[in-house]
Amino acid sequence: MEAVAHTLLRSDPENLLWIVSLATATRRTGSIHSAKAILPDAVECHPAAAILQYHLACYECGLGDRSCQGASGPCVQARCKVAVLALDDEDLEPLWESLS
Numbered sequence: 001m002e003a004v005a006h007t008l009l010r011s012d013p014e015n016l017l018w019i020v021s022l023a024t025a026t027r028r029t030g031s032i033h034s035a036k037a038i039l040p041d042a043v044e045c046h047p048a049a050a051i052l053q054y055h056l057a058c059y060e061c062g063l064g065d066r067s068c069q070g071a072s073g074p075c076v077q078a079r080c081k082v083a084v085l086a087l088d089d090e091d092l093e094p095l096w097e098s099l100s
Contacts, residue, residue: 001025016042016049023055032062058091 005022012018019042027035036059043052 002029016046016051020051020055023059027059032059035059036063058089061094062091 002022002025005018005025008015009018009022019038023035023038026038036056039052039056039059043049043056046052
């Protein structure tokens with residue numbers, strides 16, 4: 001899956017789905033640290049893409065950063081469109097109480 005995501009991202013680097021797919025596949029097959037490392041450049045290139053910030057917040061939270069500074073600010077705390085996903089995402093379980 002990770003190889004497929006790399007190929008798709010190389011062929012269409014502006015497609016956010018491929019960036020998220022690569023990060024997700026990397027997390028499943030590699031490590032959460034490696035997955036997190038994929039997203040900061042993407043967030044910088046696409047600052048309004050809440051889905052990228054959401055996934056970055058998931059990885060930060062999974063690494064023990066319960067404040068998820070930066071990533072959750074524009075996503076979870078602002079109650080953007082994907083914030084509702086956080087209420088059912090086990091990666092963000094430590095934040096559930098503050099979101100409800």
